[in-house]
Amino acid sequence: MSKPRAPEDGPADxxxxxxxxxxxxxxxxxxxxxxxxxxxxxxxxxxxxxxxIEAVIAELGYAPDPQARGLAYGRAFLIGLVYDNPNPxxxxxxxxxxxxxxxxxxxxxxxxxxxxxxxxxxxxLRSFVERQRLFGVVLTPxxxxxxxxxxxxxxxxxxxVRVASVSLDQPEHMIETRDRLGGREAAAHLAELGHTRIAxxxxxxxxxxxxxxxxxxxxxxxxxxxxxxxxxxxEGAYTYESGIERGRELLAMSPAPTAIFAGNxxxxxxxxxxxxxxxxxxxxxxxxxxxxxxxxxxxxxxxLTTVRTPTREIGRLAVERLMGREDxxxxxxxxxxxxxxxxxxxxxxxxx
Amino acid sequence: MSKPRAPEDGPADxxxxxxxxxxxxxxxxxxxxxxxxxxxxxxxxxxxxxxxIEAVIAELGYAPDPQARGLAYGRAFLIGLVYDNPNPxxxxxxxxxxxxxxxxxxxxxxxxxxxxxxxxxxxxLRSFVERQRLFGVVLTPxxxxxxxxxxxxxxxxxxxVRVASVSLDQPEHMIETRDRLGGREAAAHLAELGHTRIAxxxxxxxxxxxxxxxxxxxxxxxxxxxxxxxxxxxEGAYTYESGIERGRELLAMSPAPTAIFAGNxxxxxxxxxxxxxxxxxxxxxxxxxxxxxxxxxxxxxxxLTTVRTPTREIGRLAVERLMGREDxxxxxxxxxxxxxxxxxxxxxxxxx
DNA sequence: TCGGGAAATGGTAACCGGTGTCATTCAAAT
DNA sequence: ATTTGAATGACACCGGTTACCATTTCCCGA
Numbered sequence: 086m087s088k089p090r091a092p093e094d095g096p097a098d099x100x101x102x103x104x105x106x107x108x109x110x111x112x113x114x115x116x117x118x119x120x121x122x123x124x125x126x127x128x129x130x131x132x133x134x135x136x137x138i139e140a141v142i143a144e145l146g147y148a149p150d151p152q153a154r155g156l157a158y159g160r161a162f163l164i165g166l167v168y169d170n171p172n173p174x175x176x177x178x179x180x181x182x183x184x185x186x187x188x189x190x191x192x193x194x195x196x197x198x199x200x201x202x203x204x205x206x207x208x209x210l211r212s213f214v215e216r217q218r219l220f221g222v223v224l225t226p227x228x229x230x231x232x233x234x235x236x237x238x239x240x241x242x243x244x245x246v247r248v249a250s251v252s253l254d255q256p257e258h259m260i261e262t263r264d265r266l267g268g269r270e271a272a273a274h275l276a277e278l279g280h281t282r283i284a285x286x287x288x289x290x291x292x293x294x295x296x297x298x299x300x301x302x303x304x305x306x307x308x309x310x311x312x313x314x315x316x317x318x319x320e321g322a323y324t325y326e327s328g329i330e331r332g333r334e335l336l337a338m339s340p341a342p343t344a345i346f347a348g349n350x351x352x353x354x355x356x357x358x359x360x361x362x363x364x365x366x367x368x369x370x371x372x373x374x375x376x377x378x379x380x381x382x383x384x385x386x387x388x389l390t391t392v393r394t395p396t397r398e399i400g401r402l403a404v405e406r407l408m409g410r411e412d413x414x415x416x417x418x419x420x421x422x423x424x425x426x427x428x429x430x431x432x433x434x435x436x437x
Numbered sequence: 438m439s440k441p442r443a444p445e446d447g448p449a450d451x452x453x454x455x456x457x458x459x460x461x462x463x464x465x466x467x468x469x470x471x472x473x474x475x476x477x478x479x480x481x482x483x484x485x486x487x488x489x490i491e492a493v494i495a496e497l498g499y500a501p502d503p504q505a506r507g508l509a510y511g512r513a514f515l516i517g518l519v520y521d522n523p524n525p526x527x528x529x530x531x532x533x534x535x536x537x538x539x540x541x542x543x544x545x546x547x548x549x550x551x552x553x554x555x556x557x558x559x560x561x562l563r564s565f566v567e568r569q570r571l572f573g574v575v576l577t578p579x580x581x582x583x584x585x586x587x588x589x590x591x592x593x594x595x596x597x598v599r600v601a602s603v604s605l606d607q608p609e610h611m612i613e614t615r616d617r618l619g620g621r622e623a624a625a626h627l628a629e630l631g632h633t634r635i636a637x638x639x640x641x642x643x644x645x646x647x648x649x650x651x652x653x654x655x656x657x658x659x660x661x662x663x664x665x666x667x668x669x670x671x672e673g674a675y676t677y678e679s680g681i682e683r684g685r686e687l688l689a690m691s692p693a694p695t696a697i698f699a700g701n702x703x704x705x706x707x708x709x710x711x712x713x714x715x716x717x718x719x720x721x722x723x724x725x726x727x728x729x730x731x732x733x734x735x736x737x738x739x740x741l742t743t744v745r746t747p748t749r750e751i752g753r754l755a756v757e758r759l760m761g762r763e764d765x766x767x768x769x770x771x772x773x774x775x776x777x778x779x780x781x782x783x784x785x786x787x788x789x
Numbered sequence: 790t791c792g793g794g795a796a797a798t799g800g801t802a803a804c805c806g807g808t809g810t811c812a813t814t815c816a817a818a819t
Numbered sequence: 820a821t822t823t824g825a826a827t828g829a830c831a832c833c834g835g836t837t838a839c840c841a842t843t844t845c846c847c848g849a
Contacts, residue, residue: 105834116800148568152508153834156805161504173529195545216500325736354736384677384706386738457806468828505806508833
């Protein structure tokens with residue numbers, strides 16, 4: 086693969102080869118152990134020595150080999166993103182957040198989608214993490230809600246952080262998205278507009294967020310003297326198609342709801358479609374609220390009032406927690422869901 | 438971290454420790470080198486010996502450590518996805534395709550988004566690939582169109598495959614998406630419907646696909662005796678916002694086009710929005726065609742006629758090429774763009 | 790000024806878990 | 820008996836880290 090070096094290059098020729106820790110040690114006139122101390126920021130190195138070594142490192146553009154380091158350390162400098170969320174926008178935002186947090190850390194991101202319904206799901210996950218000796222993993226919904234997945238990580242000795250709507254584990258392992266608050270915001274908005282016949286399309290039971298979004302919504306309605314009728318609370322699947330179907334069913338009832346809160350933007354898009362098919366105008370005849378504020382929310386017509394989830398920010402937090410670099414200086418509000426009002430909501434139509 | 442082992446466990450206790458190649462060698466009564474040969478499918482092992490070793494491997498559930506293997510091999514068993522495409526749907530589909538192809542290969546996927554406009558773009562890319570000693574990378578548009586990026590990979594000795602709309606390199610380094618054909622399909626469809634005043638909103642010049650989609654479109658129009666007027670060929674940025682603006686401008690012309698082909702679905706969504714603002718009905722007054730067939734195409738209203746790009750399939754091909762596992766048995770048509778007709782296209786309105 | 794002990798620093802060797810090179814063994818072919 | 824080539828093993832090495840020990844430096848009291 087590489088050209089054979091001419092003999093006269095001698096063993097000290099560093100120019101054609103990538104420098105290693107021995108080269109640095111030799112040029113700095115210290116042992117490789119001391120170089121290792123500098124790399125790992127050990128306090129037991131005299132400032133003068135450190136500077137000399139750092140100068141050589143900079144001069145040669147040396148970077149320690151992650152593989153060798155990982156091998157000796159017994160753990161790869163890799164962080165895994167484990168997800169089973171089919172929403173591409175979620176995945177990409179989460180990835181971006183993780184990469185934000187990992188920037189300059191020397192870690193790299195390995196992605197691992199999985200299928201929680203597969204019979205070999207847990208074994209696959211275990212063998213993946215174990216074989217790679219991952220430093221840590223970020224578990225996102227709905228995998229994050231599986232106790233067994235977390236248990237496996239603990240068993241293997243792999244650091245983990247679970248991103249979920251509520252706390253399911255010791256605080257150091259949790260990043261809470263507090264979806265309940267988002268549900269409350271949606272309820273407050275619709276109540277304020279004057280709606281009373283309000284419906285809710287939840288996500289699938291297998292997602293904890295489905296429950297949280299709903300109970301926050303219901304709770305805030307009750308506080309305002311409103312009530313989410315049994316018939317008006319239906320279960321979807323977080324998919325566009327399920328949004329169409331549930332929307333169609335809700336709009337066929339009589340009296341029909343004047344407002345529908347969908348558990349995510351995809352289903353809200355489906356509800357808009359169902360409304361069109363039923364000949365209803367949005368927002369004049371029907372108000373619709375989504376959840377997530379992914380790109381689609383602003384592409385729809387009318388543009389969608391929705392609850393924004395700060396996915397990227399959450400991702401950054403998660404990975405910082407994992408690496409023990411958490412920066413608590415940021416505004417904690419930026420981690421919470423917040424309402425974004427667009428065109429799909431308005432006061433209910435006047436009663437005839 | 439791990440409990441200290443009791444002395445009586447002895448050095449041969451494999452139960453608490455993850456088995457390594459030495460354990461396998463000892464139990465199989467061979468040298469570690471021979472085990473290594475089996476792992477790497479070397480032909481120079483007697484069938485009998487191989488079976489014995491494989492039995493021990495299976496019994497202990499042994500899996501070689503990728504880090505150690507990579508260190509000795511001089512190359513990590515990692516494949517990088519390098520992208521600067523801001524479209525989440527593209528990224529996720531590409532990732533899924535790569536993972537499809539890597540399944541069971543022992544490789545893992547490391548993602549690396551980058552910003553081609555950053556002044557340190559090339560250095561960042563080089564240091565990422567070099568430090569990690571990546572086995573290979575898949576370069577996707579528009580990074581894939583940068584000669585310097587490819588040159589760096591060649592210099593470092595990192596395998597690479599470039600996914601681009603046309604061939605820009607030796608065939609073994611290219612996966613062509615042939616966007617030109619997609620442009621042709623769009624033109625054929627609109628021409629067949631009877632449109633004559635046809636406009637095109639291209640992507641940014643920095644993407645090769647912008648040019649290819651356009652020239653295929655134009656070429657096929659000409660073949661049908663139609664012509665893409667200068668004023669009707671405008672440049673967008675592959676973004677929703679640019680779709681709105683260009684759409685608005687085109688629809689303000691007189692005579693206005695009766696059909697608009699947008700360079701991707703995002704811009705097509707923008708064009709739909711512009712049409713609504715102009716009080717035009719789609720498809721009665723205006724036909725719109727997109728490109729990509731990502732999720733958004735079927736969420737819009739009306740649903741979007743568009744050119745499907747088999748991104749996931751392309752991803753699988755790319756990574757198989759990289760690993761030298763290419764399977765040519767599949768239908769080559771599945772790699773080409775193809776038209777998907779939905780609701781946003783119809784014959785032009787009758788002339789008054 | 791000097792001895793003594795703790796703290797700071799550096800060196801050596803073993804090890805992490807594999808692979809490459811080359812030598813050796815052994816059976817079949819010449 | 821010699822050649823040939825498949826099958827296997829011995830040993831160094833990839834590039835770091837840890838364990839452990841040796842040495843140096845510094846501060847203190849005598």
